[in-house]
Amino acid sequence: MKIMPNRLDRGFQMYKEEFEAKALEVLNSGYYILGPEVKAFEEEFAAYTGAKYCVGLANGLDALWLAFRILGIKEGDDVLVQGNTYIASVMGITINGANPVFVEPDSFYNIDVEAMKKALTPATKAVLVVHLYGQASNMEEVVTFCKENNLYLVEDCAQSHGACFNGKMTGTFGDIGCFSFYPSKNIGAFGDGGAIVTDNEKIAEDMKMYRNYGSRKRYYNEVVGANSRLDELQAGLLRVRLKHAEELTEERIRIAKRYTEEIKNPKFTLPQVREGATSVWHQYVLRCETRDDLIEYLNESGIGTIIHYPVPPHLAEAYAYLKKQKGDYPITEQYADSVLSIPMYNGMTEEEQSYVIEMLNRY
């Protein structure tokens, strides 16, 4: 059997007729940028998360850097962020000239709140939490810490659409929640897409200005903004996906449950879910001390896997100027050396799941 780490075509096939009908509807409509589909998606996505406002954007990275831009985060400011994240989280900070202060992760791969408290500096202006792999971070403690220290709170929800902490959805705890709809995300478009959610009307209005060259009124530009508009076709297709969000999440939870119950091999550390948190299983990530050998073994068995992520941002060439070294963040680095994401996608058959489980148990 041949199993790829992800199968985006399966997610299309599940609702093929609906996607095709919507695509034709948008093509026939004559509206392609900032029209009725984007407006409807923004309303529906805000309602889905429980936030007051949603603003559609071109991608997740824009959501992050524009969020910090609007909050006034700039050169000289420190932003706390977990070390074990996708590099886009960090770029959202550094594009604004601000300084990322890396914090070690906890055993759930989210920001370690005790380490976060110790990392506070006089220059700290904001915290960026990343609900990595689909699991909500320890938001009760994070929110309290931000309030006590008068810090902005931004959430990177690129992997956590629909994940909750104490029943409240990720993206709604802080000032701004940032989402990506890159095709492989849990709610994925058929191209690039992103959004922010917020309860703050001014932030929402400012974001609408920034995404469109800094203009509220056509050809009257207040700031140097961006071209970061979600297009009508993606918004329409995202509305189809959003309609099925609950069943898509439930399917991932079912697959993860099988993995957790049936993978029995002392060589692996399986993922755990924190009390009060839910995971929407963007990835199912296990750790293995002989990871590279495991990858080879699985490859030979026809099973593809991905490392999320092999190089932590503090050791990336792009951030050489931060002058960090190997050994500076040992937990982050240990995770980078041992994590492995096994196949997890909507439309994964039971036979495929069984085969992955069997081969992992035989390792």
Ligand SMILES: *Cc1c(COP(=O)(O)O)cnc(C)c1O
């Ligand atoms: C995918 C991702 C992003 C960036 O989203 P894009 O739409 O690709 O720009 C940011 N942060 C995390 C954690 C991601 O997984």
